[in-house]
Amino acid sequence: MTVKELSCIQSGVPTARYKRIVDAFAVEIRTGRLSAGTQLPTHRDLAAREGIAVVTASRVYAELEAMGLVSREQGRGTFVRDLALPPGHGIDQHALTADAVDLNFNYPALPGQADLLRQALRELAGSGDLEALLRYQPHGGRDRDRAAVATHLLSRGLDVTPDRVAVVNGAQHGLTVTALATLRPGDVVAADAVTYPGFKVLAEALHLELASIPVTLTGPDVDALDRLCRCRPVRAVYAMPTLHNPLGWVMNSKVRRHVIGVARRHGLLLIEDASYAYLVDSPPPPLAATAPDITVYVSGLSKNVATGLRVGFVVAPRERMRAIERAIRATTWNTPALTAAIAARWLEDGTVARLEADKRADATLRQTIARETLQPLEQLAHPASYFTWLPLPDNARADRIAATLATSQISVSTAGPFAITVNPPQAIRLALGSTTLSTLADALTTVRRTIEDDVCR
Ligand SMILES: Cc1ncc(COP(=O)(O)O)c(C=O)c1O
Structure with missing residues (x-):
């Protein structure tokens, strides 16, 4: 994580002008000061108010829409959405469909544990x-x-x-x-x-x-x-x-x-x-x-x-x-x-001690797969841990990435559930322990591509 991103975690203030406006709106909406259904200024009015180009104002609203915070209605304007969090983005446990890949919650299990329980x-x-x-x-x-x-x-x-x-x-x-x-x-x-x-x-x-x-x-x-x-x-x-x-x-x-x-x-x-x-x-x-x-x-x-x-x-x-x-x-x-x-x-x-040793090796292997598959993305992780934190590149938006991945049946968490600051940093947290090794590598490849594509949007 770069110093700049760390300071974002601390202050919640990214640098780009249009992003500051996006984040200010996000705070207003998430804290409820702008309530569901509130109509936002037209693109032209926002541009005049903030001293930015109309095209930049449009970009601000596009970002907010991608984050799930506003909806744009043809011919009527832009409105604050009801903020019931979509599945996978909140802190509440939710049922995943059987074929979904869970990179959100960690429940590391090794083959043979059911037999241990039977015994x-x-x-x-x-x-x-x-x-x-x-x-x-x-x-x-x-x-x-x-x-x-x-x-x-x-x-x-x-x-x-x-x-x-x-x-x-x-x-x-x-x-x-x-x-x-x-x-x-x-x-x-x-x-x-x-x-x-x-x-x-x-x-x-x-x-x-x-x-x-x-x-x-x-x-x-x-x-x-x-x-x-x-x-x-x-x-x-x-x-x-x-x-x-x-x-x-x-x-x-x-x-x-x-x-x-x-x-x-x-x-x-x-x-x-x-x-x-x-x-x-x-x-x-x-x-x-x-x-x-x-x-x-x-x-x-x-x-x-x-x-x-x-x-x-x-x-x-x-x-x-x-x-x-x-x-x-x-x-x-x-x-x-x-x-x-x-x-x-x-x-x-001694079963617990044995499982711990095996899981240390398993987590280290999964972390290696993550490091190799996700590069060149920046990753913050302990080499033997079951999770990794991805501070996102400039322009990438965590909510948008999580929503896109959800359509590919991959569940990840944004920084929101982890952040105490009002304005969470743009980051994705991946749990590596809950899926098979082969599924993990494929899912991480999709995560990397989705983030890279998002940067170009
Ligand atoms: C840091 C931390 N503390 C506590 C817990 C809760 O664990 P338990 O399942 O033992 O209640 C978790 C679960 O993810 C965790 O990550």
Whole structure:
């Protein structure tokens, strides 16, 4: 990503004149200040108002139409569209048709995992403690399950006792109970200018206020976070130090120390999301290892084992555990005992460690395919990650590209769902983990061609 594009993420202001006008309209429409059905000025009036040529005014409206923000009606004029997002562009999960290629959501699975599940269910059926699985469980999970997670976390660089672990219903649930247990409506939470969409959904649902931290190539701009904390009452920071989704960074030790220093200075809680951390070979220690008293660590088994398992975990300072367990009680009572039991078996017998090694190799291969197939397009990705971020060339428009790809049955995400800034950068995020390898290469070729064609439009 170029410095200019990074500054676009931070300020949301691209350079070309007509684009500035497009983006200003986009903000007005997306924020609802220009409501659905509003008639926009004629091309001639817009040209006079902005001091641009009529042909440029036409181009502005053409862009807005391609972005799905306005509709042009023959003989009547240009009107703001109703902004129900078309499928694939929003943050809500949607059903794809059977033949669609999903480059939007990541649910990495390897051949043979269904057999592993069959085998685990068979073993469980013969195991003798089935009756126990029919009852309510302790909110934070059974002792055995918590202990299995604690042992697993040693491989993540975290040495914790099982009483500081709570088993939850996936990392998203882990983030939810963390927020419920530690924050109140109206609290300000700082998060990267582009971040995991599920955290945005959560903040919206719990009425938390998200404050945007500008991003650099190697992590958040920590000095900017420091300044933010001086002028706003920031309570917590949501961070992905090891394999940021979607930008792919792994914060080095210096940046981590800096984040912790700012957090201590301003009394912040650190919410560390390590959902993709297993893909990184020997990263620096998690924030939760260096600053265990101010960090809640959240991760899960979705990306390294299977999304359908819905098992995750939270590691928190001991004094926060009661509140976390209460939040679990308020939301699910306990994580289903059946999936937790399967997860514990797989953690204990080495299956998770094996799957992680295999998925690291799989993700690295997919990333190599992406790098080769998408060049010469600019890509921002960790070499072993299951996603890539494509900052678009000048003139290309993400909404238009996503819409074109949708007609070829390829689902991708624009920057919109990831952006905290009002005006999302022009970028496409591709999930590489959910399709077969051969389909992946073909789909990426179509993505590259579609972007190249869009630049010339
Ligand atoms: C960064 C990040 N955190 C949390 C989650 C939620 O994962 P889970 O399926 O464990 O709820 C995801 C899923 O995509 C993610 O990318």
